[in-house]
Amino acid sequence: MKRVLLLVLMGALVGLVVGCGSSAPPVEQSGPVDAVDDMPDRSGPSEGDDGLTDEQRMVQYLESLGFETVYFDTDKWNIREDARDALKKNAAIMADNPDIFMTVEGHCDERNTVEYNLALGERRAQSVRDYLVRLGVNDSRMKTISYGEERPAAFGHDDDSWQKNRRAEFKASK
Amino acid sequence: MTIRKLAVVAGVLFCGVLFRQSAWSAGKYGEIIASIRTGVFEPYRIGVDDFIPKDPAAPEAVRQTARQISDIVRDDLEYSYLFATRAPDPEYLKVFGVEKLSLYDWEKLYVGFVLVGDVETDGTEAIILSYTLYSVHKRLKPEEISSRRIRASARELRLLAHSIADDIYKQITDLQGIFRSRIAYSHIDSVGKEIFICDVDGHMPLRATFDRSINVSPRWASADEISYTSFKGNNPDLWLLNMREGKNRRLSSFPGLNSAAAWSPDGYRFAVTLTKDGNPEIYVFSKGEDKGERITFTPGIDSSPTWSPDGKYLAFTSDRSGKPQVYIMDVDGGNVQRLTYQGGHNDSPAWSPTLDLIAYVSRGPDRRFDIWTTTINGTHQRQLTSVGDNENPQWSPDGLHLVYSSTRSGSEEIYTMDFAGQNVRRITHGGGNSNPSWSPR
Known part of the structure; x- marks a missing residue:
């Protein structure tokens, strides 16, 4: 690094x-x-x-830092079993690069109303941030933002696309 | 409708006409709303004659303009829910053996009111429009209710026609019409989402924001102001666009969400979802003041507030039960009561300003989203849509219509319908249209 x-x-x-x-x-x-x-x-x-x-x-x-995206269940914001390793890795990247900051972006699939999804996305971002705090990342190095359903990663209208869109992404900044 | 069908309903309508005449002279908003609520409302029957050029030798363009105005007026009144309209159908002309229906002919078509009008030009770009509203009675002489003469720009023909419809509506029902109200919505383009505004019938769409960002949840704060949530400042902040002054300012920009604003009926307060204290909670602000009052305190999501017509209560969405459901609380956050129990997902409440109904979105067993209404005490749920995903219902200012988005055509478009789910009208085209909101009058 x-x-x-x-x-x-x-x-x-x-x-x-x-x-x-x-x-x-x-x-x-x-x-x-x-x-x-x-x-x-x-x-x-x-x-x-x-x-x-x-x-x-x-x-x-x-971008080369390689933060990993994590995924959520429908209407849920709890950290899934399969997201834990990814978050450990993201926490390690934060530890290795003490001069960077991180924005946790919460996203939702298109089902649900715009407003509820903005709230749900925020809740997902917060729950990821809280998890990272427990892994030792300083709260002051993280910011959350919800995009609700406004920035989908996949554009289909099916279970597969919806799963890809119920996610938290990580953006690093200096 | 054929003459035979008309004959079948004639007896019923005859009584109806008599009743309506007395109701008309009494002038009563409450009476109409009460009869709609109890399901006994009978629409006012009005014949809207084709408007004609005053000068029979006028060019064809004038004839078309006149005709277009009366078509819009008729369409508005028919759409209003309170009126059933008749046009001078060629079939009627044949039956009566005339070229133009007289007021006596109209009366035989079981209407209680007749609107006639004509158009003049004076060589300028303006038109001069005269129209007269009559009440017609069986075996009595027709009575003139009012007569008006307006000079207007031919370019604002639609606005002119809507204002005539509003006038007729007001004179007969004593209610303010909605025909000059407008609808704001989000439209997706290649860069993001911008706010657009169109007439109530979908005509004259105009772009209202040029932010090259994501702008969602437009809500009318007054006839000239729209609040919306925008990401243009790299945070979902609440903005207020004043269209009269052409100004755009931040209303609320706390770190995190500033979304789902709802304006109190008097326009002095707004409820909004913020995450500044942690998870999404509802706050109430007075317009022009920086400090709001937090009114929900739960670990989950509280969002999407909507005001009762008297400004004393808020309905909102909360997932405190584990799934999103609609609740009602006092405006200070006290006395929370759950409103919806059917289905695992109920969201996006909107409180009718007149009918004691709350519209909301419910996810059905087939995982589609539909618009429903419920009474405010949680009884009488009624499903209003059944094709595609239908979301974000918002009421018209008279509380008799809903605007919402639907994917029933394959792309997301804005539709309106009456409170019973009938009279569906699609008002946008081209896809990517969502999140509508209906202006005050």
Whole structure:
């Protein structure tokens, strides 16, 4: 994990250099607008060797942490037996990366009304957060948000899709 | 309806007409509602003649405009539940051997009222519309009830027609019509969900938010304001859109959920579901004040509040029994009583402003969701829908109609129906329409 962080830092440095280099000649406005847009933006995020911006690299890094999604039964928010290992793993990732924060997103399937699902999704996110607290993750490093039925992972209208949608997802941030 | 069928019901209707005349002159909102509640209501019978150009030599476009206005008025009144309308059916014209029905002819069609109108143009874009409402009686001379002349922009033809329907409705029933009320709903596009608003008959849909976010649960706070829950601030906050001023401001943005807002009938308070103190609980706020009062205290979910017409009680959803069910409590949170027992999942209550009914959504044994109504003491459950998933019922301001979303056509659309589940009308197209709410008048 430390190596990834180092990479991020190096990337940022390279980005800075590239940014400075491009500041010398003013951009000619005569060419097509597209060409101007392709020029490195001095004020915005800078690019490294891999063609990624710092921001993209950070997203990549945070995604590479590998949080596992957990699933719920219909109308329920209790942590299922099959979710416990995933949550242990997520707690370990939090322990290994003491500088990151986590958002627990609660989701529901499309059945139930919008409002009830927002409440149910929140309850699912909270129950996951509480479980992670018991596994030693500091409460202040976690935030919950419910999307109810608004952001499905699967778009079918059947048991299989519904199960995939009754879930808690984890998003890391710094 | 054929002449033969008309003859069959003639005797009954004759009595009805006499009764309605006296009721009309007395002017009584309570009487009508009471007769609807007890199931003895008989609709007012009105003949809506085709409106015509005042000048017989007017161009065809004027004839069409006139005709369109009377068609909308007739459609509105027929939809209202309180009226049964008649058009000047060619069959009637043939029977009477006339080109246009006289008031005496109309009376023979067993109507108690007749509306006639004409349209003039003055060379500008405006139209001048005159209409007269008569009451007609067997063996008596027709009586003029009222006559009006309006000048209006031809571009606002639908609004003009709805306002005529509202006027006629008010004059005969003493109730305020709903024909100029509007319906707000969520519409999914490629980016997220935005709030849209359309006329009560689904015409003139307009986009009200441009947030490129997820906007759900629109609720009318007044005729000009809609509250809704939006994720645009990276948290489900409650926002208030003022359409008159074109302003959008946060009403409640506590960490966690700020959802399912419901406005008190007087518009001064709202109940809302927050998770700021832990799990989803209901709070009541006065508009313009930051501090609300928490009124539920259970470890599970309490959500979806709806106000009684007198503002003293709230119905809401709670899963305190293990499954979502509908409960009623005092507005301070006291005296909680469970309302629904049938089925394992009852949610989304909506309290009729006039009929002492609560509409709600129930999941049946086949796992579909249907709209039901129950009386407020929990008796007389009635299933109003039976195809597709039907959700989010909300009442019209007169309490006689419900708007809801349904998947019966294969995609999610907004429908309206009367409180008995009849008179179903689909008002959106194209799919991805949900979460409707009916404006005040």
